[in-house]
Amino acid sequence: MMRWAERRPWVWSFLAAGLVWALTSASVGGQGAFASLAVALEFATFAVIVGLGQMLVITAGPGNIDLSIPGVMTLAAYLATGLAKGTDGGLAAGLAAGLAVGLAAGLFNLLLIQGLAIPPMVGTLAAGFIFQSMAIAYSRHSHAKPAPALVGFVNAHLLGLPLVTLVFVGVSALVAQMLRRTVFGRSLLAIGQNRRAARLAGLAVGATVGLVYVLAGLCSALAGILLAANSGGAALNMGSDYLLSSIAVVVLGGTAIAGGQAVPAGLWGAAALLDLIVTMLNVLHVGAGLRYVVTGLIIIAVLALARGRAP
Amino acid sequence: MNPQPAEAFARLEGVAKSFGAVRALAGVDLAVPPGRMLGLVGHNGAGKSTLMQILAGALAPDRGSIRIAGRDETRGWDVRRAHGLGVRCVFQELSLCPNLTVAENARIMHPALSGWGWRRRARALMRAALDALFPGHGIDPDRQVGSLPVGQRQMVETARAFSETDTAVRLVILDEPTSSLDAAAAANLLAYTERARARGIACVFISHRLHEILGHADEVVVLRDGQVASASPAAGLSEAALVERMGEVRGEEEPGATAATSRSGARRLSRPARASLGERFGIDVRAGEVVGLSGLAGHGQREFLLAAFAAAGHGGRAAHGEGAVAVHGSAAHVSGDRQNDGIFPLWSIGRNTTIGLIRRLARAGILPLRAEAALAARWREALSIRAPDIETPILSLSGGNQQKVLVARAFATEADLILFDDPLRGVDVGTKRELYHHVRAAAAAGRAFLWYTTENAELVHCDRVYVFARGVVTDQIPRAELTEERVIRASFATPADLSRHGG
Numbered sequence: 001m002m003r004w005a006e007r008r009p010w011v012w013s014f015l016a017a018g019l020v021w022a023l024t025s026a027s028v029g030g031q032g033a034f035a036s037l038a039v040a041l042e043f044a045t046f047a048v049i050v051g052l053g054q055m056l057v058i059t060a061g062p063g064n065i066d067l068s069i070p071g072v073m074t075l076a077a078y079l080a081t082g083l084a085k086g087t088d089g090g091l092a093a094g095l096a097a098g099l100a101v102g103l104a105a106g107l108f109n110l111l112l113i114q115g116l117a118i119p120p121m122v123g124t125l126a127a128g129f130i131f132q133s134m135a136i137a138y139s140r141h142s143h144a145k146p147a148p149a150l151v152g153f154v155n156a157h158l159l160g161l162p163l164v165t166l167v168f169v170g171v172s173a174l175v176a177q178m179l180r181r182t183v184f185g186r187s188l189l190a191i192g193q194n195r196r197a198a199r200l201a202g203l204a205v206g207a208t209v210g211l212v213y214v215l216a217g218l219c220s221a222l223a224g225i226l227l228a229a230n231s232g233g234a235a236l237n238m239g240s241d242y243l244l245s246s247i248a249v250v251v252l253g254g255t256a257i258a259g260g261q262a263v264p265a266g267l268w269g270a271a272a273l274l275d276l277i278v279t280m281l282n283v284l285h286v287g288a289g290l291r292y293v294v295t296g297l298i299i300i301a302v303l304a305l306a307r308g309r310a311p
Numbered sequence: 312m313n314p315q316p317a318e319a320f321a322r323l324e325g326v327a328k329s330f331g332a333v334r335a336l337a338g339v340d341l342a343v344p345p346g347r348m349l350g351l352v353g354h355n356g357a358g359k360s361t362l363m364q365i366l367a368g369a370l371a372p373d374r375g376s377i378r379i380a381g382r383d384e385t386r387g388w389d390v391r392r393a394h395g396l397g398v399r400c401v402f403q404e405l406s407l408c409p410n411l412t413v414a415e416n417a418r419i420m421h422p423a424l425s426g427w428g429w430r431r432r433a434r435a436l437m438r439a440a441l442d443a444l445f446p447g448h449g450i451d452p453d454r455q456v457g458s459l460p461v462g463q464r465q466m467v468e469t470a471r472a473f474s475e476t477d478t479a480v481r482l483v484i485l486d487e488p489t490s491s492l493d494a495a496a497a498a499n500l501l502a503y504t505e506r507a508r509a510r511g512i513a514c515v516f517i518s519h520r521l522h523e524i525l526g527h528a529d530e531v532v533v534l535r536d537g538q539v540a541s542a543s544p545a546a547g548l549s550e551a552a553l554v555e556r557m558g559e560v561r562g563e564e565e566p567g568a569t570a571a572t573s574r575s576g577a578r579r580l581s582r583p584a585r586a587s588l589g590e591r592f593g594i595d596v597r598a599g600e601v602v603g604l605s606g607l608a609g610h611g612q613r614e615f616l617l618a619a620f621a622a623a624g625h626g627g628r629a630a631h632g633e634g635a636v637a638v639h640g641s642a643a644h645v646s647g648d649r650q651n652d653g654i655f656p657l658w659s660i661g662r663n664t665t666i667g668l669i670r671r672l673a674r675a676g677i678l679p680l681r682a683e684a685a686l687a688a689r690w691r692e693a694l695s696i697r698a699p700d701i702e703t704p705i706l707s708l709s710g711g712n713q714q715k716v717l718v719a720r721a722f723a724t725e726a727d728l729i730l731f732d733d734p735l736r737g738v739d740v741g742t743k744r745e746l747y748h749h750v751r752a753a754a755a756a757g758r759a760f761l762w763y764t765t766e767n768a769e770l771v772h773c774d775r776v777y778v779f780a781r782g783v784v785t786d787q788i789p790r791a792e793l794t795e796e797r798v799i800r801a802s803f804a805t806p807a808d809l810s811r812h813g814g
Contacts, residue, residue, distance in 0.1 A: 181678045183669050190666050193655040200620070200644045200652055201667045201720065260657050 009254025009261075013269030016302045017276055024280040034160065036279055037272075042162040044271035046227050049168060050242050051249040051267040052175055053219030056212045057120075058250055059179075061192040061259035064209070066216045068105055068124040069246050070239030071131030073224030076101040077234035078135050080225040082142035084150075091147040095225065102221025105131060106214030113213070114206060132239075139236060146229040154230045164226060172264040179262055184208060192259030245274060252302055273302070319378075320345045320513045321366060321398070321482055326375030327537075328361055335361040337537040338375065343482060348504060348514040350528030350545060352521065353557055354711075354739045357534040359517050363484050366515070367400045368393035380481070394420075397481030399472040401488045405464050409457030413437050413467050416456055423476035440470035444503045445496055461648055462608035462765075465491045469500060473507065482513040489518060490736040491647075493608040493765055494799070501527045519739050520766070521550045533557055554740060576600065579728045579759040580619055582636045584784070592787040594636075594777055596728065596759050601750060603773030604763040606802045611782030612763040616730045619761065620644045623728065640727030643667060645717050647733035653717045654705050661687035661701030663716050667724040690719040694749060711742040718746060722753060729753075731762040735769065747772050767795050780804045 021040075025033035050069050057066045076098040084094030105127065112123035156163040179185035187208045191198040199205050223242070228234040251257055252273065253266020277298055281291045319342035328336040336358045343349050353359050364370040365377070368390040376385045379396050400406075407416050414433035418424040424433045434452040441448045445466050456464055465488065472483050485504075489497035501523060504514050518524050524531060525545055533540040533556040541556045576598030584593040594615075596602045604612045615636070622635070623642035646652035655663055664687040665672065672683055687701045694715045698708055705713055714734060721729050735743050750760055750772065762773060770776050776793060778786040778801035786801030 181680055182676050183673045183678065184676065186666065186669050186678065190655050193657050196652050197655060200646060202643065
């Protein structure tokens with residue numbers, strides 16, 4: 001069992017999520033068990049989208065991280081809703097503007113990291129503040145509602161499960177395949193394990209790491225746009241929860257924090273776990289103070305199990 | 312077998328160790344008398360390193376006993392206890408912390424270096440140890456270890472093992488201590504071990520350079536498949552006899568007389584002589600040639616290889632101006648520093664082999680996994696990498712076999728020019744022979760090799776040798792004129808010599 005699990009680092013987060021879900025369902029006599037899972041998955045989807053970007057960045061090796069996620073999410077969400085002006089006719093322009101924010105943010109992070117040699121942890125944090133300030137400035141003129149078509153999409157269900165969830169399960173599977181069998185993915189995994197060796201093996205180190213930051217920017221933008229549609233509009237604090245949870249889902253999901261190994265499937269288990277814990281503690285009427293203690297302990301337990309072997 | 316059984320400082324009896332299904336040691340007896348040097352030889356994977364890690368307390372044996380200074384120490388034998396009794400080691404994979412200075416590394420080993428002024432005492436300790444071992448080493452104890460070239464790191468590691476504070480050194484394990492030292496530093500170290508022995512310090516000396524073992528050890532123990540194949544005094548032994556005991560099939564004596572040396576192939580690399588530096592020799596490598604780089608370690612050979620790699624369009628910035636390297640065709644690089652510059656530790660043999668050619672293998676960015684696996688399997692076969700299949704994790708291989716994977720990676724790229732940065736350091740004789748053979752075969756098929764080696768014996772495999780001193784090429788020696796004396800003379804050439812010749 002342990003050896004089987006060692007080759008599948010995502011099992012622990014799924015196991016923990018399943019356990020928490022079962023406990024919650026049992027405590028309410030099985031009532032609404034499936035519905036609570038569907039809700040958890042719907043919220044988990046946004047964490048997974050930013051997690052995918054963060055996972056790729058972390059996989060690029062020690063020191064790589066993207067802390068600009070909340071700023072990019074917020075700015076992209078404001079621009080996308082602002083330009084769409086609550087109409088389906090403006091949706092295309094809104095989406096384009098939102099994704100352009102992600103692209104520009106990725107390139108700006110790159111400029112700081114590769115051009116000015118600023119450590120990613122500081123560079124992306126500073127960039128995030130800039131994007132957040134731009135969002136604040138823009139928010140003074142814009143109170144638009146999201147485009148109805150987009151709202152319809154994020155609220156649609158298929159077979160009882162949210163459509164966005166299903167779409168991004170597919171995207172995660174594509175990312176897994178990309179890591180396994182494309183030049184980009186293979187190069188990324190190599191760079192994360194041993195950057196010097198990757199360079200000497202003739203891999204395009206700079207371009208690969210650059211693409212990773214751009215992809216992360218796009219993921220943050222997409223998450224911001226969809227989250228705004230899901231919650232009836234952009235808000236200035238909409239991204240703040242996602243800074244830590246983007247890192248938490250990556251690490252809980254079994255991705256190597258030192259880089260070189262990525263586990264997209266694990267993001268789902270980890271994101272669902274984080275949401276299901278909140279549900280469980282609500283159902284059990286655990287007080288606010290104790291709630292954080294329990295959440296912390298569960299995270300530590302999963303990590304202790306998953307990190308059985310040396311990092 | 313043991314001439315002075317009662318007096319041995321360290322005595323291992325019936326020591327056995329297995330890693331999973333792999334039996335590394337199957338009951339080994341070993342006695343190290345004080346003031347003597349025991350040479351330990353064997354293939355990669357014969358169990359030398361495992362045995363030494365047990366002696367050093369880094370690994371616990373499954374069975375067997377450990378007696379030190381006449382007392383049974385089998386229970387509770389660990390690194391701390393070993394250190395307290397004066398057992399020190401110099402390991403092949405350097406054990407220094409690269410982010411600390413030379414002096415700070417001394418403190419890690421010596422708890423006695425604490426309190427006020429420890430830094431000053433640590434500096435003095437390391438300076439004295441380095442001076443005693445490697446006169447004229449030129450290493451500043453305040454330099455960060457990571458910024459030193461690998462040869463100097465090895466010197467620091469060795470000097471630290473012989474340095475003393477509160478506990479006396481009684482036994483020093485030297486695991487391939489000379490593999491990254493140049494000839495002069497290696498000679499210094501070996502001379503020092505003779506003085507240490509005169510003070511009663513025992514040594515265990517592991518080396519693939521058999522002439523060093525035969526020239527300096529008192530007794531030679533041959534390990535084969537985790538057992539002692541023979542133990543006898545070094546006097547009267549020959550390299551041939553040792554190789555035979557290690558269980559080699561002794562191939563016909565190389566080097567291949569096949570070398571074409573016609574210089575008719577396409578030019579693969581060129582660098583004009585830099586007159587402003589007093590350099591008289593340009594460097595020229597043609598298809599089908601094996602060209603050697605020699606000289607003392609750290610005299611610009613490595614930098615030249617990296618410049619050539621950059622000139623072939625692989626990252627970095629290609630240099631321009633006087634003496635710029637020009638490379639025609641593609642290049643692949645193989646480093647002897649496999650931990651830092653070579654392997655991808657999380658991956659299998661297969662992925663480690665194919666990473667260099669993924670771009671050529673891919674169709675529209677997508678890798679054909681089946682073709683990739685077939686290719687990796689073919690190279691594993693071709694270089695006879697000892698592993699059950701290509702899915703085997705690279706870290707489970709012995710050092711020599713890991714190095715074979717790196718050579719396979721370079722060969723698999725089908726690069727026109729292969730740059731060897733001392734790739735066979737710390738590799739056993741059998742593996743070396745196989746790889747020499749592969750190099751000649753690949754050269755005959757039209758590849759060019761630029762081969763930096765710290766081992767002068769390897770130069771006989773080259774069609775032509777360039778000797779570096781202080782970053783400048785001081786001699787160009789065709790194979791027919793190659794002698795060790797000439798290499799050494801050119802290695803120590805000074806700028807004054809150059810200008811006299813160049814005049």
